[in-house]
Amino acid sequence: MNLKLKRIKELMAYTLQVLKEEGIGPVLRRAIGFIKRRFFGKKARYLPKKQVLEAQRREGAQGAPGPVISICVPLYNTPEPFLRQLLDSVLNQTSPGWELCLADASDDAHRPAVKKLVDAAAQKAGERIRYKVIENKGISHNTNHAAALATGEYLALADHDDVLAPHAIYTVQKAIAETGAAFLYSDEALFTKKIEKPMVGHFKPDYAPDYLLCCNYICHLAVFRRSEFLAVGGERPECDGSQDHDLFLRLLERLEPSQICHIPQVLYYWRVHAASTSGGVAAKPYVAKAAKKAIADHLQRTGQQGEVKDGIFPSTYKVDWVIPGEPLVSILIPNKDHTDDLEKCLASVYGKTTWQRFEVIVIENNSTDPATFEYYEKAKERFANLQVVKFEGGFNFSAINNFGRKFAKGEYLLLLNNDVEIINGEWLTEMLMQASRPGAAICGAMLYYPDDTIQHAGIITGLGGYAGHSHKYKKAGGSGYMFRLATVQDFSAVTAACLLVRSEVYDEMEGLDEGFTVAFNDVDFCLRVRDAGYRIIWTPYARLYHYESKSRGSDEKDKAKKERFATEQKRLTDRFTRRGLTHDPYYNPSLTLDREDFSESADLRNLKDPQTAL
Known part of the structure; x- marks a missing residue:
């Protein structure tokens, strides 16, 4: 789909959602603010009335x-x-x-x-x-x-x-x-x-x-x-x-x-x-x-061990942290058929990863093609420390990963989609550097679409009303807003398409909430981890391609899937509240919630009148 059309479609969906939940007033205020900003200048826009x-x-x-x-x-x-x-x-x-x-x-x-x-x-x-x-x-x-x-x-x-x-x-x-x-x-x-x-x-x-x-x-x-x-x-x-x-x-x-x-x-x-x-x-x-x-x-x-280096851009820096010990990472990969995708994923994990202490657990989920099971047997022979476990039940991403966790021996769990491909060999080392630090629990990675545009660079809650990906669709290679594409940093959530978490924290949270069968399970999990006092970190130094949603198709035209998605939206809002979602501490209230590009909001009431709540 054309990018502009995709953005318009997403914006219209969000507008209808706001109209349904909050009424015509907030929609009109946003529209008027946008028109003022776009067509009537920006003079004194940051100064109070x-x-x-x-x-x-x-x-x-x-x-x-x-x-x-x-x-x-x-x-x-x-x-x-x-x-x-x-x-x-x-x-x-x-x-x-x-x-x-x-x-x-x-x-x-x-x-x-x-x-x-x-x-x-x-x-x-x-x-x-x-x-x-x-x-x-x-x-x-x-x-x-x-x-x-x-x-x-x-x-x-x-x-x-x-x-x-x-x-x-x-x-x-x-x-x-x-x-x-x-x-x-x-x-x-x-x-x-x-x-x-x-x-x-x-x-x-x-x-x-x-x-x-x-x-x-x-x-x-x-x-x-x-x-x-x-x-x-x-x-x-x-x-x-x-x-x-x-x-x-x-x-x-x-x-x-x-x-x-x-x-x-x-x-x-x-x-x-x-x-x-x-x-x-x-x-x-x-x-x-x-x-x-x-x-x-x-x-x-502060008693931390690491080497300070120049970052990707001038005025940015990077710390190569010392990873305590040699922890084992258990990589959990749900899979249903699509062995071509899985092969690309496994071949890149085993062929490129420089961190050698890992095991892979493929979680079989209702495959129907006999060739899939033949592939599993051959894969276990070709790839060391790989096992295939069988999950029985309907598709539930949370339940599948929770099931796979039972077989994991590692001090860290890596939730990984079967439709990803590793780009740089240090990816897992870079993620371990962050998740192993005191007070940290989760690390996420930079994910690209195959055309080298950004699919994921951290999750911001409130985007589109619920949650969205930072800098989505932006071309690779840029610094982003205030270097936020080029620096290790704090986020409220990261995608479970590639998410490293301490096993003890995963267990403390009792895993993913199985009430989120498809959507928002990662957002919910990360927010619960954040609210428990841990930090969620994202790194641009772990890079992967993500062939998004190939394994389950689109939800947009399926009535049952749309209803399920709406149910999961409500579950997220009920747990964290609308205000809790739209006030992400790592995203400024003067930035827009309508797009992922960190552009300035059309509604700057909090600057014009600091007493006015957003």
Whole structure:
């Protein structure tokens, strides 16, 4: 089917589902939002409505809604227009509960102009602006001097050429008051001249520790307790270039996840120009070296064993983890006839896999072709550690795998479809690296269609109303949204077409829920694992082809199958609720739920009015 037609058909199905479940109102709001965004421009699209800002100012006039936040900015030969915009953005905050700490390392030729602008701002703000001339010894040294001027309970880091959103301090203070978080970070946007005309937003997931190891997705605006900053000794000059990434790792390794808060608001505008890292790391080539040191030092401090390497793209990194021992992996492959598919799968597993400690359990499910059973006998002779077990009963993917688990001896189970083909020999090693880490339980893989477009790069709940695959249909080889196609990262779920799980966790969850006979069994299983406190990780370094649904055909035109699918949709919603599904912590609410491409949502009510629930 033509890709555009397929997308239109999927979108129409989702629209009808929303109409049925939520009524005409939500459908119209989405349609109006799409039309506004597509045809009436994007000006100030990340800024709250004027009446919202005015209400915040009235509240701020009665007192700040939370603790004082000290904004720490190292200055160095700052261009006057850039510094003026920064100062104005601080002076125009809707909450008065801030102080601005400026450490000026400018040379003699530039300092008078810088100081003149600072003095003018200080006349308006008084003692809330603290300024000190220092010797230039690098970004970390200069930032630490700015922080030394601070008296606020929390610190915020800002670059001298960037801009704070007018509601930044207010919003962070509110979040602190509500959550008590020790570390908070927001979404951000890139701009060139005016924040009313942003280039693009960076809409981030909630705290994602595995993603953070591969790239500094947190960036701006980051706010944290001053006591924590002092406890870790501030920023380290030896990590200049990736000093913030290093600082975040050192701060966050001291905190519990409940102390870390992501604010899904664009509170910071990052200026793009030739000398800025927002324009690419080519401007600062020492960034990669510093980042790898920051990650390696983090591993050493936390007692983790691994080698830090460059990632697939600049500004991304990879850890080759040491796998404890030599665990056995039990590969479970359900099969009904389709021996050509199974042969391709087995030949690639045995012919390419570099991890040698595995067994294969083919779970026979009601095959009718006598040639299938002849194939099984020959396969057991050709492939070592392969057994065929017979499941009796109708097709139920969950029950079939639960049955196969009874015969598995491995410390890990790999659920694998019979219609996949291995691409790279390290695939299983890469998955074991992730699933064997403390706190992790599941790892998923990159799956491609035969035409080298993406079939699966992690599952996002809420897409299409229930769940969908990240970056589906995108061409192979790209970095994806904020490097999310090119980095190991956290997800709420991954597909059971290739899913590695600790055997003890599989048993703890009592396996797959057999109430999901075909659809959503993997989503349900992963969400139960996630809610039990384990991490689900996806890696782009395990790559397979997936000849999707060949073994059971399409459900679209079969009435009974459509009814079963609707029943399984309801079962998923009843268990996790509509809100639970549409608020995936690893997917930002400002991104669309209508497509898999991480495009910006047509409905940005949560940015226009932060009090409005999605």
